[in-house]
Amino acid sequence: MNYTNDEKILKIVESFPFQGELVEIKPTGSGHINSTFLVTCTDSNINYQYILQLINPNVFKKPDELMSNVMNVTGFLRNKIILDGGNPERETLTFLYTKDNAPYYKDENGACWRAYNYIGNCMTYDKVDEPIKMYRSAKAFGVFQKRLADYPIDNLFETIPNFHNTPARYDAFKEAIENNLSGRLEDAKEEIEFALSRECDASKLTDMIKTGDLPVRVTHNDTKINNVLFDKITNDAFCVIDLDTVMPGLSLYDFGDSIRSGAVTSDEDEKDLDKFNLDVNLYNAYAEGFLCEAAESLTQNEVDNLVFSAKLMTLECGVRFLTDFLNGDVYFKTDYPEHNLVRCRTQFKLVREIEAHYDEMYKTTAELYRRALLEK
Ligand code: ADP
Ligand code: GN1
Ligand code: MG
Numbered sequence: 001m002n003y004t005n006d007e008k009i010l011k012i013v014e015s016f017p018f019q020g021e022l023v024e025i026k027p028t029g030s031g032h033i034n035s036t037f038l039v040t041c042t043d044s045n046i047n048y049q050y051i052l053q054l055i056n057p058n059v060f061k062k063p064d065e066l067m068s069n070v071m072n073v074t075g076f077l078r079n080k081i082i083l084d085g086g087n088p089e090r091e092t093l094t095f096l097y098t099k100d101n102a103p104y105y106k107d108e109n110g111a112c113w114r115a116y117n118y119i120g121n122c123m124t125y126d127k128v129d130e131p132i133k134m135y136r137s138a139k140a141f142g143v144f145q146k147r148l149a150d151y152p153i154d155n156l157f158e159t160i161p162n163f164h165n166t167p168a169r170y171d172a173f174k175e176a177i178e179n180n181l182s183g184r185l186e187d188a189k190e191e192i193e194f195a196l197s198r199e200c201d202a203s204k205l206t207d208m209i210k211t212g213d214l215p216v217r218v219t220h221n222d223t224k225i226n227n228v229l230f231d232k233i234t235n236d237a238f239c240v241i242d243l244d245t246v247m248p249g250l251s252l253y254d255f256g257d258s259i260r261s262g263a264v265t266s267d268e269d270e271k272d273l274d275k276f277n278l279d280v281n282l283y284n285a286y287a288e289g290f291l292c293e294a295a296e297s298l299t300q301n302e303v304d305n306l307v308f309s310a311k312l313m314t315l316e317c318g319v320r321f322l323t324d325f326l327n328g329d330v331y332f333k334t335d336y337p338e339h340n341l342v343r344c345r346t347q348f349k350l351v352r353e354i355e356a357h358y359d360e361m362y363k364t365t366a367e368l369y370r371r372a373l374l375e376k
Contacts, residue, residue, distance in 0.1 A: 049118035065157035131285030142293025182328035219249035256313030295372035318347030
């Protein structure tokens with residue numbers, strides 16, 4: 001769909017200092033949360049492009065806090081990138097104030113819109129088809145975490161409280177079963193049973209935080225593979241985007257969520273479960289790239305729980321999709337009524353497959369860690 005003549009959107013576009021005359025506004029990306037548009041303008045035959053994003057108000061209740069995190073984190077990264085001799089215009093997001101000098105534009109319905117410079121010649125992958133791409137995204141997320149290692153953690157707002165608190169996700173799930181708001185309980189019996197059978201795993205990492213056995217760091221928390229930009233020409237992964245959930249968290253959340261979304265043979269919403277499997281080669285490639293950047297800074301407890309984190313993040317995501325299915329699709333964007341259930345099924349299949357390959361993955365990870373340390 002083309003929104004170029006949509007008066008409501010035109011008004012929003014006008015509130016930002018975009019250069020030149022508007023040419024086109026079209027939707028882009030496949031994120032489940034925000035609505036994203038690519039805006040093209042032209043000035044003296046040169047095109048200028050911007051990302052315009054509607055911040056999902058059901059998910060992000062405090063846009064000022066959200067934008068404060070985004071501004072501070074991108075500003076901090078910018079300095080680090082310059083110190084590293086990199087290009088800050090490409091290696092992190094550059095967001096734009098409105099003409100009124102506000103970090104977002106509030107439309108007549110109270111919805112908040114923000115804008116970034118569009119980073120050109122890039123692409124994202126919803127599905128990774130080669131180990132080298134996993135390796136490169138792992139390095140990009142590893143560098144991201146390294147650059148934020150000394151970010152003042154107390155400066156960050158918790159944009160979504162308890163985001164990776166798996167026991168809290170289970171509480172919400174059980175409430176959804178109880179309420180059965182969508183009347184869909186009967187359609188999800190098997191999935192509910194599966195989720196409950198794995199509840200014993202839910203609190204392992206949060207318990208380790210409480211006992212001080214895992215360090216809380218500044219983490220991304222939504223390290224889906226399509227949240228990394230790849231250069232169209234060199235195919236290098238050069239920029240981590242979608243910074244809305246940068247918050248205090250565990251390095252394991254970031255590792256685990258990338259495996260969940262990337263080390264698989266088909267899309268997150270594949271209906272044919274025979275096509276959706278764990279790809280151990282993609283796992284190994286990610287683990288190698290991640291350890292290459294992070295081995296020295298990780299604690300032994302973190303290393304020992306890398307495979308577990310992949311399983312837990314997958315279980316948690318499956319439980320979240322299932323909860324949303326039971327609640328009537330109020331959180332994730334869906335294209336059809338069973339979409340969340342379909343997504344939940346792929347996640348639970350992946351949990352089973354990680355369990356089946358656990359020992360082998362654990363051994364390879366330990367070996368990759370040993371090698372990464374030797375190479376330093
Ligand atoms: P969501 O929270 O909905 O996932 P994202 O911030 O990840 O939203 O943006 C959705 C998609 O838009 C990304 O996967 C990417 O393809 C594209 N995108 C977002 N920001 C930029 C940018 N600054 N430059 C180029 N592409 C971008
Ligand atoms: C959402 O925004 P997006 O599509 O990158 C979600 C993640 C889930 C993911 C599942 C803020 O990520 O937590 O893991 O969908 N983001 C938020 O695909 O809830
Ligand atoms: Mg995204």
